[in-house]
Amino acid sequence: MRHFIITLLMSCTFFSNSFAQNGIVVFQTDFGTKDGAVSAMKGVANSVDPSLKLYDLTHDIPAFNIWEAAYRLDQTVPYWPAGTVFVSVVDPGVGTARKSVVVKTKTGHYIVSPDNGTFTLIANSLGIDTIREIDEVTNRRKNSGASYTFHGRDVYAYTAAKLASHTISFAQVGPITSSSLQLIPFQKASLTNGILKGGIDILDIQYGNIWTNINQDNWKAFNAIAHIKNSIQVQIFHANKLVYTGIMPFENTFGAVAVGKPLAYLNSLMNLSFALNQGSMADTFHIGAGSNWTVAIRWVE
Numbered sequence: 583m584r585h586f587i588i589t590l591l592m593s594c595t596f597f598s599n600s601f602a603q604n605g606i607v608v609f610q611t612d613f614g615t616k617d618g619a620v621s622a623m624k625g626v627a628n629s630v631d632p633s634l635k636l637y638d639l640t641h642d643i644p645a646f647n648i649w650e651a652a653y654r655l656d657q658t659v660p661y662w663p664a665g666t667v668f669v670s671v672v673d674p675g676v677g678t679a680r681k682s683v684v685v686k687t688k689t690g691h692y693i694v695s696p697d698n699g700t701f702t703l704i705a706n707s708l709g710i711d712t713i714r715e716i717d718e719v720t721n722r723r724k725n726s727g728a729s730y731t732f733h734g735r736d737v738y739a740y741t742a743a744k745l746a747s748h749t750i751s752f753a754q755v756g757p758i759t760s761s762s763l764q765l766i767p768f769q770k771a772s773l774t775n776g777i778l779k780g781g782i783d784i785l786d787i788q789y790g791n792i793w794t795n796i797n798q799d800n801w802k803a804f805n806a807i808a809h810i811k812n813s814i815q816v817q818i819f820h821a822n823k824l825v826y827t828g829i830m831p832f833e834n835t836f837g838a839v840a841v842g843k844p845l846a847y848l849n850s851l852m853n854l855s856f857a858l859n860q861g862s863m864a865d866t867f868h869i870g871a872g873s874n875w876t877v878a879i880r881w882v883e
Contacts, residue, residue, distance in 0.1 A: 603692065603746045604665035605631075610639040610654060611671045611734060612647065619732075623669070623739035626723060630740065631747035639668070646674040648699045649766060649872045653784050655693065656703035657851065664690030667746040670700050671734035682716040682737055684745065684755045685763070692752070694742045696733070699766040702873075703783075706770075713763065716741050717756035768873040771796045778804040780854070782818070782875035790862025792818070792869055794877055796854040804879070805832075811881040814846060816856060818869055819876045826867045829882055830856065854879075 607627055613619040624636050639658050643650050651672035659668060673680075673696045681697040688709035693701065694716075701710070718737060721744065726736035744750045769781040771794075780796035818826040830844040836859045839845045844863065849855040857863055864870070 602665050603667060603748060603752075604663060605633065605746055606635045606637065606662070606666045607739075607742050607746045608637045608639050608658075608662065608666060608668045609641070609671075609739075610643065610651060610668065611641045612643040612645050612651070613641050613671070613734075615641050619734070622732075622735050623671075626735055626739045627743035627746075630743035630749060634743060634746055639670075643672050646672065647872075648672050648674070649702075650784065651695075651700050652702045652704070652766065655700065656707055657784075659687070659691050659693070659704060660689065660708065662691065665692075667692040667694065667742045669693075669734070669738050669742045670695040671738055672700065673698065673733065676733055677730035680764075681759070681761075682718070682733060683759065683763075684714050684716060684741065684752070685710055686712045686714075686752060692742075692745060694738045694745075697764050699764050701763045702766045702768065705763060705765060710763065712752070713759050713761075714752065714755040715757055715759045721750070721755060766873045769795075769876040771800045773800060773803050776807055776880065778879040780877050781873065782869070782871045782877060783853075785864045785869075785871045786849070786855070786857075789857070790864035790866075791849070791855050791857040792863055792877075793849055793851075793855045793871070794853055796877075796879075798848060798852040801848065801854050804881075808881050811883055813882050815880045815882050816844075816846065817878045818867075819878070820870065821874045822876075826869060836860070 620641050627634055627636055640654055651670050655670055675698055683697045685693045685701055688711045721741040723736045723740045729736055771780040780794045782792055783795045784793050786793055813829050813831050815829050828844055830846055832846045839859050841860045844858055846856050
């Protein structure tokens with residue numbers, strides 16, 4: 583009986599800590615690395631606990647581009663272990679009334695960020711467990727109260743490091759907020775009356791390929807109605823205005839079409855994408871990405 587109780591207690595402890603902070607902090611900003619801003623944030627984190635493991639997601643988010651910050655989190659967070667703390671600072675409203683929060687996802691990841699739309703895609707894909715507003719009385723770097731324009735250093739990096747190092751518990755971040763997160767409206771993937779619709783989440787920056795939010799399951803459902811058809815018509819819209827129409831095959835590899843010709847394929851995230859073989863589709867047709875870029879797809883003979 584004693585052995586059973588000890589085993590049970592150990593199992594309960596493991597379960598309760600399965601989503602505990604793991605000493606890892608991952609940083610994302612639109613700061614770039616030309617100056618000392620990123621280093622300052624890491625310095626603050628090291629000052630809290632020099633044993634923390636500090637990593638970079640990216641610091642090359644285009645300035646003020648909250649949508650891309652949301653996308654890069656959605657692209658990356660699921661590949662890190664539960665308990666990892668992320669800091670995302672793309673904050674054009676720094677110093678204003680927008681809230682500073684720590685979100686715990688249903689997968690047990692923590693994200694420290696302004697509540698300005700950054701959580702849009704994570705909320706949709708991983709789900710939100712708890713939102714806590716940062717109590718800046720206790721979770722702000724000492725003697726930084728006179729600074730209004732670098733919350734990434736003074737509030738977010740500091741709070742993230744305290745959380746990741748177990749200096750504070752998640753409950754000590756601040757009160758749970760009942761307010762809904764600020765979310766950016768976007769076109770979700772859908773299949774209606776034989777038309778597959780979705781949004782253009784991002785561009786493959788290096789090659790100019792077009793990456794949609796239409797996943798493998800969406801594509802399989804659409805493919806099931808193809809019968810003998812083997813090409814698709816792709817229409818791309820910006821703010822509901824048609825900017826591109828083209829017909830292309832679906833292929834597994836770029837080399838299946840001639841150089842310069844278009845194709846549809848599943849990218850490394852298993853989402854439907856469009857490309858020109860050895861060319862930039864985005865540059866050639868002036869196509870962008872974001873919440874106001876959408877796509878509609880039909881089968882053609």
